[in-house]
Amino acid sequence: MQYRFGRFRLSPPAREFWRDDVLEPLPRLLFDCLAYLIENRERAVGRDELVAAVWGRVDIPDAHVSQLILRLRRLLGDDGQAQHTVRTVPGFGYRWVVPVEVVADPSPSASTPAVDEGKDAETDEPAAVPVEQTPDPPTQDADLAQEVTPSPPAHASRARRWIPIGIAAALALAAGIRLWHGPADDVAGEVTADVSTDLRAKDVLMVLPFDVDAPRDAGWVRLGAMDLVGDRLRSAGLPVLPSDSAMAVLRGVKPDAGAPSPEQLDPRLGVGILVQGRAARSAQGWDVVLSGTLADGRQLRVQASDADVIVASRRAADLFLRDGFGRSAADGESASPQEDALLGRLSEAHAAMLAGNLDQARTVLTALPPAQAADPRAQIQRARLDLLGGRLAEARQDLDAVLDHGALDAHSALYGSAMSVSAKLHYRSRRFAEAERDYGNAIRVLQNAGSPDELGNALAGRAIARTVLRQLDGAAADLGQARIQLQQAGDRPGLAQVDMYFGVIEGERGRFEAALPYLSKAADTFDAFGVVERTVTSLHVLLDAQMELLQWSDALATSDRQWALRERVGDPALALLVTTRRGRVLLGLGRHREALQLAAEAQSVSNGLGSQNLRYLYDFQTELAWSLGQWKSAADAADRALASWPQEPTAKRRAYLVLLRQRSLIADGRADPAQIEPPLQLADPQPTLAMLELARAEWAAYRRNEAQAQQHYEEALKMVTEEGGPSRLVAVAASYADWLLGSGRLEQASALAGRTSVYAARDFGSALMQVAVLHRYDRRDLWKAALQQARQLAGERSIPAALTMESTARTAGAVR
Numbered sequence: 001m002q003y004r005f006g007r008f009r010l011s012p013p014a015r016e017f018w019r020d021d022v023l024e025p026l027p028r029l030l031f032d033c034l035a036y037l038i039e040n041r042e043r044a045v046g047r048d049e050l051v052a053a054v055w056g057r058v059d060i061p062d063a064h065v066s067q068l069i070l071r072l073r074r075l076l077g078d079d080g081q082a083q084h085t086v087r088t089v090p091g092f093g094y095r096w097v098v099p100v101e102v103v104a105d106p107s108p109s110a111s112t113p114a115v116d117e118g119k120d121a122e123t124d125e126p127a128a129v130p131v132e133q134t135p136d137p138p139t140q141d142a143d144l145a146q147e148v149t150p151s152p153p154a155h156a157s158r159a160r161r162w163i164p165i166g167i168a169a170a171l172a173l174a175a176g177i178r179l180w181h182g183p184a185d186d187v188a189g190e191v192t193a194d195v196s197t198d199l200r201a202k203d204v205l206m207v208l209p210f211d212v213d214a215p216r217d218a219g220w221v222r223l224g225a226m227d228l229v230g231d232r233l234r235s236a237g238l239p240v241l242p243s244d245s246a247m248a249v250l251r252g253v254k255p256d257a258g259a260p261s262p263e264q265l266d267p268r269l270g271v272g273i274l275v276q277g278r279a280a281r282s283a284q285g286w287d288v289v290l291s292g293t294l295a296d297g298r299q300l301r302v303q304a305s306d307a308d309v310i311v312a313s314r315r316a317a318d319l320f321l322r323d324g325f326g327r328s329a330a331d332g333e334s335a336s337p338q339e340d341a342l343l344g345r346l347s348e349a350h351a352a353m354l355a356g357n358l359d360q361a362r363t364v365l366t367a368l369p370p371a372q373a374a375d376p377r378a379q380i381q382r383a384r385l386d387l388l389g390g391r392l393a394e395a396r397q398d399l400d401a402v403l404d405h406g407a408l409d410a411h412s413a414l415y416g417s418a419m420s421v422s423a424k425l426h427y428r429s430r431r432f433a434e435a436e437r438d439y440g441n442a443i444r445v446l447q448n449a450g451s452p453d454e455l456g457n458a459l460a461g462r463a464i465a466r467t468v469l470r471q472l473d474g475a476a477a478d479l480g481q482a483r484i485q486l487q488q489a490g491d492r493p494g495l496a497q498v499d500m501y502f503g504v505i506e507g508e509r510g511r512f513e514a515a516l517p518y519l520s521k522a523a524d525t526f527d528a529f530g531v532v533e534r535t536v537t538s539l540h541v542l543l544d545a546q547m548e549l550l551q552w553s554d555a556l557a558t559s560d561r562q563w564a565l566r567e568r569v570g571d572p573a574l575a576l577l578v579t580t581r582r583g584r585v586l587l588g589l590g591r592h593r594e595a596l597q598l599a600a601e602a603q604s605v606s607n608g609l610g611s612q613n614l615r616y617l618y619d620f621q622t623e624l625a626w627s628l629g630q631w632k633s634a635a636d637a638a639d640r641a642l643a644s645w646p647q648e649p650t651a652k653r654r655a656y657l658v659l660l661r662q663r664s665l666i667a668d669g670r671a672d673p674a675q676i677e678p679p680l681q682l683a684d685p686q687p688t689l690a691m692l693e694l695a696r697a698e699w700a701a702y703r704r705n706e707a708q709a710q711q712h713y714e715e716a717l718k719m720v721t722e723e724g725g726p727s728r729l730v731a732v733a734a735s736y737a738d739w740l741l742g743s744g745r746l747e748q749a750s751a752l753a754g755r756t757s758v759y760a761a762r763d764f765g766s767a768l769m770q771v772a773v774l775h776r777y778d779r780r781d782l783w784k785a786a787l788q789q790a791r792q793l794a795g796e797r798s799i800p801a802a803l804t805m806e807s808t809a810r811t812a813g814a815v816r
Contacts, residue, residue, distance in 0.1 A: 003038050004101040005085075008076065010034060029054055030075065033068055037086060041096040044089045047646070048430050061611070062646055069094060204490040205233060205292075206241040206249070207275045214281035218309070221279050223247075223354045224347035225313040229277060229290065232317035234453060236327040239490025241271060242453065243354055248493075248529045262293075268528035270492055275320070279309055288312040290320045300324045308337075310344045342372045346381055358389050376402045376414055383421050387428070395425055413454075416445035420458050427465060436465040453494075456485030460498055467504060476505050493534075496525035500538045503545070510724020512545045519545060523561075532568045536578060543581060548725045550763040552588045559585045573613040576605045580620040587627050590764060590795020599624055611644040618644070619657060626660050627797075631668035635661050652723075655691035662695050666702055673703050690720035694732050701739050709739060726763075730756050734769045746776050760786070764793040771803050780806065 003010045009018040012035045017026045026034070032054045037045060051060045054068070069086060078085040087097045207230040212221045227243040234240040241249075249269060250260075265271050275292045285307035292300055302323060304315035314329075321327045345368055352361035365373075365382050372378055379402045386395035399422050402408055408415040423438035439462035446455040459482035466475035479498050486494040503518030519542035526535040539562045546555040559582045569575045579602040586595040599621060606617045618641035625634035638661035645654045658680050665671040665679065678699030680692060697712030713736045720728045733752040740749040753773040759766035767790040774783040783806075790799055 002103050004103060005038075005098045006076075010038060012039070026075075029068055030071055033072055034075075037094060037096040038100060041100060044093055044095040046093040046430065048093075050093060052430070061643060063643070204239045204241050204270045204492065205230075205273045205275055206246050206269075206271045207233070207243070208246070208277065209250070210277040210279050212279050214279065214286075218279075218281065220348040220351040221309055222351070224344075224351035225277060225279055225288070225309065227350055227354065228310065228313050228343075228347055229275065229317045229320075232314060232329050233275070233321060234489060235329045235450065236321050236325070237488070238321075238325065238327070239488060241269075242489075242491050242493070245491070245493045245529055247354060248531055251530055266528045268524060277313075277316075279313070285309075286312040288316040290316045292320075292324075294324055298324075308340050308344065310340050310347060338371075342368075342375060342378065345372065346377060349381060349385070353385060353388065358385060361385050362389075376408050376418070380414070380418050380421060383418075383425075387421060387424055392425060392428060395421070399425070413446060413449035413451060416442045416449060416451075416458070417454060419445070420454065420461065423458070423461055423465070427461070432465050432468045436462055436469060436471075439465060452485040453489035453491055456482045456489055456491065456494055459485060460494065460501070463498075463501055467501065467508070472505050472508055476502070479505070492525055493529055493531065496522040496529075496534075496538070499525070500541060503541060507541070507545055507548070512548045512725060515545045516542065516549075532565055533571060533574060536562055536565055536569055536574060540577065540581065543585070547585065547588065548727050550588075550726050550730065550759050550766070552585065552762060555585045556589060572605065573609055576602060576609060576613060577616055579605055580616050583620050584623060587623055588763075590793070590797040592624075592628060592796040595624055595627075615641050615644040619653065622657055622660055626664060629667075631664045632670075635664035635668060635670070638664065652689055652691065652728075655689040655695075659691045659695045659698075662699065666698075671702065676703075690716050690723055690728050690732055693719055694735060697739075698735060706743070713739065726756075726759055730759060730763060730766050730769070734765055737769055737773060741772060741776065746773070749773050749776075760789060762793070764790065764795070764797060767793050768799065768803075771799070775803050 001012070003012075007020050010016075011018075015031060017024050017031060017034070033050065036050060036053045047062075047065060051065060069088075070080070073079055073083075073086055076085045080088070083097075085096070085098050087095050089095055207226050209222045210225045212218060214221065223243070226246075230240045230243055230246075249265065249271075260274070262271055262274055272295055273292050275290060278289045280287045282305075285305060286309040287303060287305045288309070289301065289303045291302075294300055300320065300323060302316055302319035304312050304319060306312040306315065318329055321329060345364060349361040349364040352358070352364060362385060365378060365385065368378055379398045383395040383398035383402075386392070386398060399418060402418050403422070408418060419438045419442035423435045423442060426432070426435035426438060439458050442458040443455065443462065446458055449455070459478045463475040463478035463482060466472070466478065479501055483495060483498045486498065499518045500522035503515040503522065506512070506515035506518065519538060523535055523538040523542055526538055539558055543555055543558045543562070546552075546558060562578045563582055566575055566578050569578065579598055583595045583598040583602065586592075586598065602617050602620060606614055618637050621637035622634050622641055625631075625637055638657050641657050642654065642661065645651065645657065662671070662679055671679070678695050680695060693712055693716035697709050697716055700708035700712055713732075716732045717736065720732045733756045737749040737752040740746075740752070750773050753769050756766050757770060760770045761767075767786065770786040771783065771790050774786050777783070787799070787804065
């Protein structure tokens with residue numbers, strides 16, 4: 001097809017661009033950018049989506065993207081002011097806005113423009129080699145105190161954007177949970193959950209790996225039969241710990257300790273009944289025995305036999321349900337031996353996945369006979385396997401083979417499973433709106449499927465997608481329903497994920513105090529299951545909330561928990577975040593020498609990481625240099641951080657870095673007071689965050705423009721009230737009060753000090769503001785008490801000498 005718009009024609013198959021019937025060769029990136037925007041002209045295209053489509057990777061600096069859009073607009077006779085072809089969607093990306101006529105291409109032969117493909121025409125860097133890559137989910141876009149996801153639509157430009165550091169990893173982990181496990185209405189208003197209402201103690205069953213007495217080739221039965229029995233018991237409505245979670249628990253049991261008892265397990269697991277299985281090969285087939293001690297103290301033991309181990313295991317599970325609980329499974333016996341044969345191979349593949357042997361699982365699925373390989377269950381299993389292994393294109397192909405050819409009833413539970421996998425694929429590819437849609441399709445079907453684990457995970461997945469899309473009310477509603485389903489299924493790690501995301505949503509709304517119990521409980525549960533990286537991730541989010549609340553002692557305790565786990569963190573990017581985050585806590589406590597030592601360790605940890613992760617190192621270096629009074633180093637580190645940080649209007653941490661850079665330039669004597677506009681380095685000149693407005697206020701004050709400074713300070717104060725968070729309130733109030741005192745307006749400065757006095761007992765900046773204001777009053781006792789409080793919190797920070805002497809004079813800039 002060809003696309004006609006105005007005086008231009010574009011032929012993607014032939015890779016030709018025509019202006020007034022004159023063929024113009026275009027550089028590869030320019031052509032691909034134009035084609036992608038036109039082909040997706042019905043919607044806005046996110047910045048990261050465009051980068052992945054054009055460059056084939058995601059670690060592209062914003063400056064390169066902006067330059068490419070600039071060149072595209074110039075090519076079409078457009079500019080950033082008019083935007084009559086490509087419109088910027090603030091905080092999100094771009095959209096094609098010119099009417100397009102689609103016509104048949106008269107000459108679809110492929111031709112290539114006369115451009116040197118050895119170089120990137122837009123950046124003069126080596127062109128990207130097309131290789132299969134997994135598009136990074138938001139793990140690489142986590143922020144130490146801001147968002148990790150694409151910015152919200154333009155109408156939400158003032159909405160709070162918290163989603164702290166670790167949430168990135170949390171989003172990625174949550175998007176992939178229960179990959180192997182086989183519509184709720186939006187609720188307006190606020191939805192919360194009672195974190196104290198959880199599974200009753202000792203409610204959950206845990207099926208242990210089977211003891212297998214059989215030839216070596218039947219080794220898969222150890223985990224395959226365990227998972228089959230667990231699914232069977234769960235289908236009857238019993239709460240059963242997911243198999244992967246059971247495996248995580250057992251990693252903490254000594255290998256020579258034998259099967260554990262419920263009393264030996266961490267009580268936070270909530271496991272009350274352990275189901276032990278044994279499968280033995282005999283001349284007649286397989287003998288399967290299940291045993292366990294029930295909640296009423298009864299010892300239960302059942303046995304079943306069959307030539308097929310799958311059938312024997314299923315029958316044993318049904319006997320266990322009948323004799324122990326008076327229940328029956330949701331489905332009966334399988335329909336045929338052929339059905340049992342397929343279930344056996346799928347169980348074998350699943351067992352390999354549980355053991356982390358993805359290659360073995362792929363071998364099993366590849367060896368299926370054609371009739372079995374074409375079964376939708378096998379195709380969905382392959383898609384799950386490919387998704388787990390990061391092979392997104394193959395996973396999509398497997399799913400399309402099921403969904404596009406009518407192989408599934410759109411009202412079947414299997415269709416719901418397929419749509420859940422499809423949603424995870426969209427999420428991993430950063431197509432969050434599509435993920436939200438497919439999760440909705442899955443939920444619609446799974447609501448009546450009697451599978452609470454799958455329904456709960458689908459609801460939690462949609463909540464994650466909605467959180468990214470800023471649909472917080474809908475996300476909270478989904479999490480509330482997910483909690484009920486996962487509690488019924490006995491999925492405690494899933495409940496911990498729900499707790500963490502309730503905490504995230506509270507933080508997004510600026511209610512950090514309300515976020516704390518959710519986040520603390522999630523971290524404790526993950527820790528009980530020995531899931532190190534999820535524990536560290538939830539502690540990251542908790543740490544962010546504590547720092548937002550200026551709870552530095554609590555933040556240090558949380559950091560200590562992370563620090564104790566750092567050697568067990570396999571992801572070097574996450575290890576860097578643990579290190580830099582601890583450094584920021586130490587700076588908040590005034591422990592500069594320890595923070596300086598951590599900076600050297602963070603530098604070594606960061607070796608080999610890309611710019612998406614190195615920005616957190618530069619961020620820490622900026623704050624450290626600023627705290628030490630090394631203005632030039634602080635400005636230089638801020639330049640490095642900002643060069644790799646997405647220029648999103650709602651990026652709170654980036655806004656703070658802009659502020660520190662400006663302050664450092666002023667302190668170092670490198671700022672030009674003749675420059676009217678502050679050096680904000682923003683693609684969008686409109687202020688959307690309190691820290692950016694504060695930077696404007698301080699710049700106006702630096703230029704001695706009293707009227708503008710007053711206006712920007714008042715606007716910053718208004719913004720920080722909307723955003724929530726004591727840390728930013730104190731930052732704005734301290735700077736504003738300092739300026740007011742310098743202008744002789746003691747009464748207004750006192751009002752600001754009074755507003756933040758509640759934090760003076762735990763935060764040095766707040767305490768120092770009280771000293772500065774009380775120093776101007778004739779109340780020696782109050783000033784002395786405030787000075788003593790500040791000294792106790794100072795650590796290695798100095799208090800301006802003018803504030804320590806009994807005088808009404810003070811030095812401008814003391815608070816800051």
